[in-house]
Amino acid sequence: MFMQNAWYAAAWGSELNDKPLGRRICDRPVVLYRLSDGTPAALEDLCCHRLLPLSHGNIEGDLLVCGYHGLAFDRTGQCVRIPSQTRPGARARVRSYPIVERHRLLWIWIGGPALADPAQVPDLHWNDAPGWAFAGDMLPMACDYRLIIDNLLDLTHETYIHPTSLGHDLIPGTPIETVWDDDSVTVSRWILDHQPAPFWARMIERARGWRGRCDRWQIVKFVPPSNVVLDVGVAEVNSGAREGNRAKGVTGRQLNSLTPATATTCWYFWSLARDFAVEDEELTRELQATVRRIFAEDQLIIEAQQRAMLENPGARMININLDAASIRMRRMIEARGAAARSQAA
Ligand code: FES
Ligand SMILES: [Fe+2]
Structure with missing residues (x-):
């Protein structure tokens, strides 16, 4: 329905603070947040455990922690911690999206990640x-x-x-x-x-x-x-x-x-x-x-x-x-x- 292989404005850089921001983009649930050094990150806004939107969770350093049972995800979407278990399996992951901050805006790539070329971010x-x-x-x-x-x-x-x-x-x-x-x-x-x-x-x-x-x-x-x-x-x-x-x-x-x-x-x-x-x-x-x-x-x-x-x-x-x-x-x-x-x- 939408052009997928393109950069879309996801948020103003100034919209991201110490809380994750959930936003539907091209009919997909996306959560945006910043890593501890300020780099923006974008994941699927849907915990792989019981589907609570991760935007209801919290940022802990470079991790996004689900607000329901505490699964913690890194910027690639891999779950790296399940508090009630010793080791999360490789299947415990959510999708991550390429994201670039330019000209005050955060730009997200919804299509195939291999095609995401930051040189194509619109010139604003x-x-x-x-x-x-x-x-x-x-x-x-x-x-x-x-x-x-x-x-x-x-x-x-x-x-x-x-x-x-x-x-x-x-x-x-x-x-x-x-x-x-x-x-x-x-x-x-x-x-x-x-x-x-x-x-x-x-x-x-x-x-x-x-x-x-x-x-x-x-x-x-x-x-x-x-x-x-x-x-x-x-x-x-x-x-x-x-x-x-x-x-x-x-x-x-x-x-x-x-x-x-x-x-x-x-x-x-x-x-x-x-x-x-x-x-x-x-x-x-x-x-x-x-x-x-x-x-x-x-x-x-x-x-x-x-x-x-x-x-x-x-x-x-x-x-x-x-x-x-x-x-x-x-x-x-x-x-x-x-x-x-x-x-x-
Ligand atoms: S729904 Fe996210 S940890 Fe259970
Ligand atoms: Fe107008």
Whole structure:
């Protein structure tokens, strides 16, 4: 059902403390924790004795100890201690998953472990790059993860879902360009010479003191299995932004990783990295709250859409010209899933 041979965001690094964290990923129970030196580890969240989720247990040094009868597991998933017995057998084990910490996120590989190449972890370096400030969070969503990718690939929705922040009357009528290659789909839109939407008007005034007309860009790139990088911003009108000079503008990289939990639920890891007013912590807090509010608006709509889809199976849907990227995205995910299945067969 999901692309297995891929890195998925499992948690923010900051979510792991001294307790194990249970999280369903691609319909598998997973428990995440840190070893004593801070290295992350991921095991099946299901004790091989009587199936208590190991996330109900405790971390003891480098071991994860089940909260029911005390079986202790190492990072490979091997049980190394059964308190009531002298020696655990080799069959006393749970599955372990490759896991990598990068750009503030923990990335898990659900497919064949031999294929897990850390070089393929999606590039979200803006999350912790010098010259960029970070705000971010995780939102559990009751929808198929692809519905959120649809939403991000078509920012026309800003006009209807986010009218008081990002929306603008000019967005729907401004043409988009959709391009793709084997590894990505990119949708671009430039809204030139306009009075910016409230969110961007506030950002460029705060960062650059500019109150006038702007050129705005929305460049949205989908990278399988489920990452969407938004390059968004505004610049003083006719200051050369479209030609590549953003010196008079403000840029946000809105980074999104959607991780399926089940077929109709997912974890929405989002962040907004910005290249302006990077020392301004008050702005960071404000953006954290603003983006949360904006995504709550998306959540309301997308979860209602998901419910309607479940209640009306087989209902007819039409495509419009804006759906090209979404159709391409779905084909890309399906093709990769099919390729992995035929390799495995
Ligand atoms: S269920 Fe885990 S030790 Fe018994
Ligand atoms: Fe939105």
